[in-house]
Amino acid sequence: MEKKQDQTWEYNGSEEGEDLILFQSRFDTYVNLRNDQTVKAVILEAPEWVNIVALTRDKKVIIVQQYRFGVQRLTSEIPAGIVEAHETPQQAAVRELREETGYTSNQWISMGYVEPNPAFLTNKCHLWLAKDAKRTHESSPDEGESIRTLEMEPQEIEKEIKSGRLRHSLSLTALSRILNVWDFR
Amino acid sequence: MEKKQDQTWEYNGSEEGEDLILFQSRFDTYVNLRNDQTVKAVILEAPEWVNIVALTRDKKVIIVQQYRFGVQRLTSEIPAGIVEAHETPQQAAVRELREETGYTSNQWISMGYVEPNPAFLTNKCHLWLAKDAKRTHESSPDEGESIRTLEMEPQEIEKEIKSGRLRHSLSLTALSRILNVWDFR
Numbered sequence: 001m002e003k004k005q006d007q008t009w010e011y012n013g014s015e016e017g018e019d020l021i022l023f024q025s026r027f028d029t030y031v032n033l034r035n036d037q038t039v040k041a042v043i044l045e046a047p048e049w050v051n052i053v054a055l056t057r058d059k060k061v062i063i064v065q066q067y068r069f070g071v072q073r074l075t076s077e078i079p080a081g082i083v084e085a086h087e088t089p090q091q092a093a094v095r096e097l098r099e100e101t102g103y104t105s106n107q108w109i110s111m112g113y114v115e116p117n118p119a120f121l122t123n124k125c126h127l128w129l130a131k132d133a134k135r136t137h138e139s140s141p142d143e144g145e146s147i148r149t150l151e152m153e154p155q156e157i158e159k160e161i162k163s164g165r166l167r168h169s170l171s172l173t174a175l176s177r178i179l180n181v182w183d184f185r
Numbered sequence: 186m187e188k189k190q191d192q193t194w195e196y197n198g199s200e201e202g203e204d205l206i207l208f209q210s211r212f213d214t215y216v217n218l219r220n221d222q223t224v225k226a227v228i229l230e231a232p233e234w235v236n237i238v239a240l241t242r243d244k245k246v247i248i249v250q251q252y253r254f255g256v257q258r259l260t261s262e263i264p265a266g267i268v269e270a271h272e273t274p275q276q277a278a279v280r281e282l283r284e285e286t287g288y289t290s291n292q293w294i295s296m297g298y299v300e301p302n303p304a305f306l307t308n309k310c311h312l313w314l315a316k317d318a319k320r321t322h323e324s325s326p327d328e329g330e331s332i333r334t335l336e337m338e339p340q341e342i343e344k345e346i347k348s349g350r351l352r353h354s355l356s357l358t359a360l361s362r363i364l365n366v367w368d369f370r
Binding site: 069119173 | 193194205206207212213217219225226227253254256258259299300301302303304305306310331353358361
């Protein structure tokens, strides 16, 4: 792996950390050239992710509800997942939408990508818009997933956000491109 | 730690993982009551975070640029940091803004909180708006930080996003509450 340098930080080696299922952890050491201090940074090597804003013909948004182990409660989010090694981000988006919800679409529009957390995560999260999405299949979540799918009007999305059920920063980033999700401005 | 249950997942114990500097890792085991499959989930226990949208009197946004070890390049973000054990989120926001940028404000407005990633992170990220922010102090970054502070017009923020320098999902979530950051709608 090639390490990029900048004017402040000199890369000074890496140690491998634990396998964290979703990530491979790594510790990188950098020297701050301004003050000669050494910093050890934890890095989580992650595959790329996709998040999907799927709209039905009548502009409802597909929302998935599932129990999340990090926050230990049921959340509302948009469909999302991991880009597998053999996939393009769009292929992953199409697959995840269909697996999680049974919905498919013929109109996929890229909304670019964001970085989940550039401080310690290496990966990108690609944002996709699926228009005119329809339920054409049974959903087929994998064994780590147990998902309920709902169609929500924009006003219901606002309620999900206000009630605190929809707080995932990546869902909110993607939704904010399509809807005016905040009443606070 | 009390583990919450839901209708699908039965909690079946935890193992402690490695100390990851920013996180304490943990592995939780759950049984899916629908199909009896066991799932091992990585959990990263993290302190709460704050992200700050600081606006000057003439509506410029305070942006910090720094080299980020996760993505190995210079990024543009809004000021942010960790809520220390003795602090309220607002105290952390005030301290981080001053330490990172030297700016202070007398008008702090809570914008609630989001979840950085409910799947594996336990924590909240509190969003604060600081109005009429002024540079009143020297910045005092800690040894792991080397930060450049800029004031940007909303159009410049749009350019930072389009150019790809500003991609942090938490910065984008916070900024989307204040500015129309997307031209794609």
